[in-house]
Amino acid sequence: MRQKTINVFKLDVKERRLYFKLLFVSLLYVLPIVIADVRYNDDMARSLYGLTGWYGDGRPLGELLIEVLCGGNPIVDLAPFPLLLSVAVLSYALVLYNRKYLDFVSNDAASVLLLSVVLMNPFAMSNLSYRFDSIIMFSALSIPFLLFAMPDAAGKVETVIYSTAAGVVMMTLYQPVLGMCIILFGIHIFFCAADKRDIFPGLYRMGGIGIGAAFYKLIVARRFITSQHDWRYAASKIVPLSPRSISIMGNNVVECCRYIKNCIWQMPYLYRAALAAMFLIAVVTALFHVAHPAKKTGSAQKILAGCAFVILPFFIFTASFLPMIVLAQMGMRSRIFISLGGFPLFLGIMLIYFNRERLYVNLLLAVFFFSQMAYMFSYGNALKSQNEYEKYMVYSIVHDVETLNGNGEYEQLSFAGATPRARELSMICSKYPFFNEIVPIYFGNSTWIGGAWVYHYMQDEMYISELSEEEQEYLDTAEPVLKNARYACYVYADKIIVCFR
DSSP states (O other): OOSSSSSSOOOOOOOOOOHHHHHHHHHHHHHHHHOOOOOOHHHHHHHHOOOOTTTTTHHHHHHHHHHHHEEEEEEOOOTTTHHHHHHHHHHHHHHHHHHHHHOOSHHHHHHHHHHHTTOOOOHHHHHHTTHHHHHHHHHHHHHHHHHHHSSSTHHHHHHHHHHHHHHHHHHOGGGGGGHHHHHHHHHHHHHHHHHHOHHHHHHHHHHHHHHHHHIIIIIHHHHHOOOTTTTTHHHBOOOOOOOHHHHHHHHHHHHHHHHHHHHHTSSOOOHHHHHHHHHHHHHHHHHHHOOTTOOOHHHHHHHHHHHHHHHHHHHHHHHTTTTGGGGGSSOOGGGGGGGGHHHHHHHHHHHHHHHHOOOHHHHHHHHHHHHHHHHHHHHHHHHHHHHHHHHHHHHHHHHHHHHHTTTOOOOOEEESSSSOOOHHHEEEHHHOTTTTHHOOOOOOOOOTHHHHHHHTTTSSSOOOOOOOOHHHHHHOOOOOOEOSSEEEEEEEETTEEEEEE
């Protein structure tokens, strides 16, 4: 396979053409998020207060990256620039990876369909939705591809050194991307079995990444995650060495598989059908290739290669979340599966490698591509629908609260009940229940997310606080001072309580 030892990061004319095609498709994919123009979870407060907070998450390079983009503190909302930059960086890293590993793909159309699945991972749609964090997360996701795109001709020590540096950088940006490193190593093993590639450069890379991750955990994390009573500390705590460790990690694997299965089952049937067909055809054609009489290898080699081609898809699927199973508390959120796009990438590689110039391979990849593109546009419209409805709600709430507080006698504000959903969102979620998780519903008693929604439109200095038991009991018996079909406003001492119906 072709490698360049000089100007490894420079693209030639053909590669630049592929880059711009991939970039165009990737920008088209994220267009619905750009059009929706939604402040997503933490964006709500960050765009209001100009605060960061990634240092406390153990992601100091992420904080530095945003500060550089924003020209220092306070940070300002640059959307959609971070998202567009994320897409550009990832596309560049994928083209470099394509140069080294995928030069057997005969045309740009197949290359674009294949490489685009990394970004077009439905579990990463929430990652793309963050106005600030998207550049942090996808810069981190680009690093494994850049690392494996480096020439294998480098010495052992050099390879371990830059792999260690890459491991530290990834951990200080977004830890779940470590799964993509294991996936790319699995793909490297595939080429070792199919194309007699040397396995040791891949081992040196993984060894260096492991050293970098250990350095982060022992040095960096202790420096930036200091409070043992903070949720960040609990989220970063790993399983202690004990007889129960294997049981806890095994349970984490089972829970991850169950979560992924449930989410995939809620996605478009074309996506599920295409993914299943890719898996079956890839494995069957790989085994047929190994067993073909024209292949002059011994029976032992054929058996080993066949076992590798059957085991690798399962290994790569698990690898997407494997680094996270050591966590003592593993919360199931789609954004932590940002590396899962490496699984269809591997299936696509197997398909094309063993079925070159076959029309049905490109058709299958195209079905997979267009089903996910349609799914993303549905998601964008779901985000936009709820955002528009909540803007209507927040305008009404702020108007009523400021009217009640015309004399400034109320200093606190609280919310009770469930925030109403837009009717369009309810319809879309009935078709795609996965959107119930990734389309955020705001209005709550947190000044960081739910309350910040109101602060964007309210000039009065009202403190948003939690409801006490006494206040909750008051709502059960008191008469509202103002009400409409969606909510009622109550007053209690120095507090206004908005209770959704």
